[in-house]
Amino acid sequence: MIVADKKPIKEIIEEVKDHRNILVLGCNECVTVCEAGGKKEAGVLASALRMYFLNEGHNARVDEVTLERQCDHEYLEEIRDAIDGYDAVISIACGVGVQFTAEKYHDKPVLPGVNTCFMGATEKRGLWTERCQGCGQCILARTGGICPVARCAKRLFNGPCGGSTEGRCEINTEVDCAWQLIIDRLKAMDRLDDYETIQPIKDWSTDRAGGPRKVVREDVQS
């Protein structure tokens, strides 16, 4: 899933303090799972903003709506009739949701209420870690199912570097060395010989380097 983290309330207030009719727009997908932008967080943020305006002596309206998704036209259409009643939207979906909402409601300020961080997994409640950077050309079959692009601080295709110490990365002893994990897994699968295959220079044109990307699937287009 896409993992996001809450923005500091002060930062959000700075962006919306001059507005008086605000819609906090949650999303029921990834940001709900990582407890940054779902229905619960929409309620908490809306309450905090109401409190702020009250304390400042402003008569402001702050409503909250949580959509099934903000990255699909059909769900975003659900607020079309209501949107004119607001002069700003705080989207607490990921950056995709913020932008898709802004594209749909072209003249409405749509402000981000979370920081979108990475594609990752829930290790345990309150701890999410990165697994994928969406490079567009998956090599996991060759690296023991562990991604050096997402999990090695130097994204080495032929690691580990000389800074790997007791299974940890040189940048931080709390970060696993991806190449230690790869080697451990190759060993567990009795495929350590694969380690000596030199991974070729990567074609990054399917990554961010190639410019904004799209996936076109004519077979499923109606």
Next chain:
Amino acid sequence: MKSQTPSRLERVLAAGHMAVTSECGPPRGSDPEVVERKAEMIKDHVDAVNITDNQTSVCRMCSLAACIRLKTMGLEPVLQMVTRDRNRIALQSDILGAASFDIYNILCLSGDHQSFGDSAKGQNVHDIDSMQLIQTVRRMRDEGKFLGGDDIQRPPRMFVGAAANPFADPFEIRVPRLAKKAAAGVEFIQTQCIYNLDKFEEWMKGVRDRGLHETVYILAGMTPMKSAGMARYMKKRVPGMDVPDEVVDRLAKTPKEKQAEEGINICVEAMQRLQEVEGVAGFHVMAIEWEEKVPEIVERAGLYPRPALD
């Protein structure tokens, strides 16, 4: 092994001599005299001088410019190049720039992570890794081709090196990792600083068991300790560094004013012991901001004078 390039370092090694290299860190400024002064101190005692490439990710004068300066002084530079800061366009371009000044040695590195240095908020590049940089230089030299496939007019003639850290984890892949660099085309290795001689010798045995010492020249990395404090710092704070307790204790038991001298003693003793290890082809003496001690170390290790070549 036969020389492939005009590199003096390569010719010293190919002639069967124990080679000695050292390094100079460029200044954090544009004063050319800093590089010249350091080079002057060591030039008669080494075969080649590495110029580090923004080591520990602290921004400094570029390695290429400092290498050119050494070259114009008549010294033999080793251009260190990290993949952290340049993509494949810039790497190949800098290699050609170095080759245009007849710089004949390159050391291919990935580089310390930028979080260690003065630009922790910066991006890193890592378009290719050190293994792939070795392949890149070999392709440019041997096939006269850019990575993109086009021909290079006057290809670089460089003796291709890389680093190896026998002490990083996991230990079991440290020999296979060298084998991988050898397969990528590396011709010489400069190792991480060696303090744990037993572990280094164990690694060298693994290297010999696979015959890698016959295809790659291995220069043992040496850094003299200035004090017990430095030894403790390197033991605890420098990733991938293996400093045994006996080294720390030996310095700690030495009176403060004698610790630097004792650090040199430890270094010289290690060099004497490692000269006897089959497959050790020379030494890379990294006297960090202590270049004036290199001549003494080289002399006491019995490696002076340096061989004269035709």
